[in-house]
Amino acid sequence: MPELPEVQTTATSLQPLLNQTVEKVSVFQPKLRWAVPDDLVSLIDYQLVDIERRAKYLILTFKRKGGAAQKKLLIHLGMSGSLQQHSVGFDKRKHDHVILTFNDGKKLTQLHYHDPRRFGMLLWLDDYEDKLITHLGVEPLSEDFSADYLYHHIHNRKKPIERPIKSVIMAQEIVVGVGNIYATESLFLSKIHPLTPAHLIRHEQLTTLVAHIRQVLQTSIEKGGSTLKDFTVADGQTGYFQQTLLVYGHKGGDCPSCGTTIENVKINQRASTFCPTCQPLITQKKP
Incomplete structure (x- = not known):
């Protein structure tokens, strides 16, 4: 399964999407480890403003352009998941369960959540932080680990x-x-x-x-x-x-x-x- 280095590598590879706006949300299979939120489509018109890694989780922060409202998406890649960027027109694969389409003002880029075994998750952080994040120990690359x-x-x-x-x-x-x-x-x-x-x-x-x-x-x-x-x-x-x-x-x-x-x-x-x-x-x- 993707471990800390793979998740960190994924976080780094997502950097080109920063400050781009979500134009479309497509959910093809909501039944992952936990169900994809019914209101994931509410990300439309929100900009991706921050990408963090906590343990093996990715936390993507979105903010409405010109406003204070923000949403945080918690992503875990499970046993076989990955996030991949493709140009619009790339053929959807069998196990592409969620696709976010981003607009940088010049071109569209699609972010595919691909997960053959469906053990991963896309959830709102506010709903699951206490259950999944707050009990976690220190980061191994931080000064706290000694x-x-x-x-x-x-x-x-x-x-x-x-x-x-x-x-x-x-x-x-x-x-x-x-x-x-x-x-x-x-x-x-x-x-x-x-x-x-x-x-x-x-x-x-x-x-x-x-x-x-x-x-x-x-x-x-x-x-x-x-x-x-x-x-x-x-x-x-x-x-x-x-x-x-x-x-x-x-x-x-x-x-x-x-x-x-x-x-x-x-x-x-x-x-x-x-x-x-x-x-x-x-x-x-x-x-």
């Missing part, structure tokens, strides 16, 4: 968190957007076994882990994200971060560091590849 922050969440409670560290860094209420690919790669670079109980990881290891999470996510954003199935961004381009993956998806291959056979374990029903030599499992605190 080893101190992680250590506090793991230890500042009656009983420290003992579940696997991979589960902790993928918990959206702690830190957002560290999906399976990026958690797997970051743990490998940090030489931490994904099953290591979180409370056994030293502060200095968390410092290394935070640095590698930032590095992996930033590198993926620079490379346009990962194209592991049919993900494309608004200009139709695909990412190529997957070409640099070290262990994710390489079960049975050779570790790029030591040559040991890469193994796989399931954590919360997600495949997690690792090198048993570079990432030894710790089950108790070292004396």
Whole structure:
């Protein structure tokens, strides 16, 4: 599914639509994960004035030209969704469920929401912010995400968190957007076994882990994200971060560091590849 880098890449690719006015709204399939709002057509004559990313969500702010009224559209790409820009006249595809037509005063551009599995959503932020946004943790590329922050969440409670560290860094209420690919790669670079109980990881290891999470996510954003199935961004381009993956998806291959056979374990029903030599499992605190 599109993760933080793919969503950030999508947000960046939408920048050419800023300050353009919505001329037409076409909803062909309203039954997504949650139903598309019946009044989505009310976006007509509103300008797109801001594009934000929060976790794996896009927030598009529209404002009526010359007025104070604004609307915020919350978009999630689900498992297979994408937003793609096309010229008017581009043939609608089977899974193009919503099309917004923008006018920049000279030409029209259509933004197609494409989602074969229909697990994504287009909703009004005001209706769903409390349910979907307010509980989210910090952004991994922000200054708020640090080893101190992680250590506090793991230890500042009656009983420290003992579940696997991979589960902790993928918990959206702690830190957002560290999906399976990026958690797997970051743990490998940090030489931490994904099953290591979180409370056994030293502060200095968390410092290394935070640095590698930032590095992996930033590198993926620079490379346009990962194209592991049919993900494309608004200009139709695909990412190529997957070409640099070290262990994710390489079960049975050779570790790029030591040559040991890469193994796989399931954590919360997600495949997690690792090198048993570079990432030894710790089950108790070292004396």
